[in-house]
Amino acid sequence: MKRIGVADTTFARVDMAGAAVDEVESLGSFDVARYTVPGVKDLPVACIRLIEEESCDLVMALGMPGPEELDRTCAHEASQGIIRVQLKTGVHVLEVFVHEDEAPEDELRELALQRARDHALNAVKLLEGGNALTRSAGTGMREGHPDRGPLR
Amino acid sequence: MKRIGVADTTFARVDMAGAAVDEVESLGSFDVARYTVPGVKDLPVACIRLIEEESCDLVMALGMPGPEELDRTCAHEASQGIIRVQLKTGVHVLEVFVHEDEAPEDELRELALQRARDHALNAVKLLEGGNALTRSAGTGMREGHPDRGPLR
Amino acid sequence: MKRIGVADTTFARVDMAGAAVDEVESLGSFDVARYTVPGVKDLPVACIRLIEEESCDLVMALGMPGPEELDRTCAHEASQGIIRVQLKTGVHVLEVFVHEDEAPEDELRELALQRARDHALNAVKLLEGGNALTRSAGTGMREGHPDRGPLR
């Protein structure tokens, strides 16, 4: 059985991991390993540990960076770390971030939950292999928002 | 036979990989391996896997980052990752990105397809060796746009 | 007994390490190793040495970057280094930075001390394992400031 790591933060204001786990489990039989850290900058090491110590085949890294310039820099540093984790291990880590200023506060919770669910589907597809998403290549898919569709 | 990896995204709104593969195959006999991921930040690990697991001799990484500041940061992170892949493996990964605000929407599709084709030619040249492009060194070539030519 | 590294700077204007050590010791029995460097850019190597030479199980990296653009860049470089340390070693390094322009000068000392204490609690929790903070996942916790709470 494939093992999916789910790393999240206490900083986030929505339980994105709960939504991701629900969705993953609705899509098939997977082992799930959780790891919660304070903020997004702590996610890269959590992902490494989920991969190297918990033998996860793929990790979802969920976070909600704040709206300030400093928060944006934190998110950038976290993203660079998450890419490094993948290059070190060869394992996919799907970054699922929702920025607090991406939507009005009353739409933020639903956006975060939907993005987590949409990326859970990506996770399951990627575990099937590098060609499983090829039929959707270049089609303008968007996670958490309606798809944009292909350009004509 | 040389093996070319083609990594692309479901986020892109144009099937750049299709154009790249057509062009590559028109230029010679090559094995092609596809790998599709959600967005540009997932490309680096796809490239690593195409190189290490699929034994590709060169990879084209195709993507269409969005027009927002956050999209620009994503593209920057992806680019840094793509360079790291190359330093880790010693294999060329040609980044073929088209930014959604690089051209008006009605010209974007053709720009993306042309850039993919132009870089397919670069890919084939680079597989011949480090000197194959030397006759064009310093001549102001541009992929997807008309060449600028050398300064006098 | 778990060993916690505490790295700090002579540049900072508050003894954050003192507060962190007091809090850690009030929460249980831990070995503490100190390492003081000039500025935040020297913290990454101090963290590596605390982990590799002093066998620390977790490190807290405390600093107070100045308010100028150059200081912000320094902090960014330090943060990237701190993430790299964690990816190299698999050990958590909690970055506890307070930016000099984050609060009026008369509130800065208390903010720094409180953030150090709050992250000391995070440190102790993380040493229990990746699930110890999961009950607080997505609840909008803030270190040094009142928690924001979950979005409804």
Next chain:
Amino acid sequence: MKRIGVADTTFARVDMAGAAVDEVESLGSFDVARYTVPGVKDLPVACIRLIEEESCDLVMALGMPGPEELDRTCAHEASQGIIRVQLKTGVHVLEVFVHEDEAPEDELRELALQRARDHALNAVKLLEGGNALTRSAGTGMREGHPDRGPLR
């Protein structure tokens, strides 16, 4: 005989490599290995290959980034990669970039050629050892432009 790698791009609008090679050869007997890539982001892997496969003792990486914000980011990514190459191999890679907006178009060609020549001299000096440039330390040397001289 020392071997100098010369990596350049088809994107550049001036044959900087030609000027660099001429200058190097006027300064002594050196083996020269050329490697031409499409753009500056392809230079890091070319440098790695010149060092690891072509046994170069030093590499010059020549490029002309464009004037747009995106070009600036490309150059930044290339520069970071070039530094990483050096840390991985312990071999000097002299970055010789001329930004298209550094000078009016009619002065750009001469600036690029002069900078290439000036760095060719640096290359030859560095191959003599870490002290060969020490007599010029702190003297405000500028490549491609007149030296600024030391501050009094």
Next chain:
Amino acid sequence: MKRIGVADTTFARVDMAGAAVDEVESLGSFDVARYTVPGVKDLPVACIRLIEEESCDLVMALGMPGPEELDRTCAHEASQGIIRVQLKTGVHVLEVFVHEDEAPEDELRELALQRARDHALNAVKLLEGGNALTRSAGTGMREGHPDRGPLR
């Protein structure tokens, strides 16, 4: 006897290395190894070579980045490289940079010399061990400028 590496540039307009070496030698008996490179982006590889080939126990990396946006980016790239050197080797590299726009031109030389001397003292302290600077932790020390002192 401890060995201190001193890396500097021909781009700088002040002989900071001279001041650093004088100060280091006034503070005790140390072996000193010099390495001069063209600009700050060449410092990281010089530092690696001082550590790996010259067996330095600590390195000072001295430079004077120019005042333009491009210079600032160069300095940022150099700083990231200097941190990477330290993570690779576990050896301290003290970055001693003075930005040309940090002070009026007639104060710049003295600022650069004083900063070099102040960091020479840090270097000597760090060679004593990670606790040698702990008595000054959180006291607002500044190199090249008067100390700020602790916040009350």
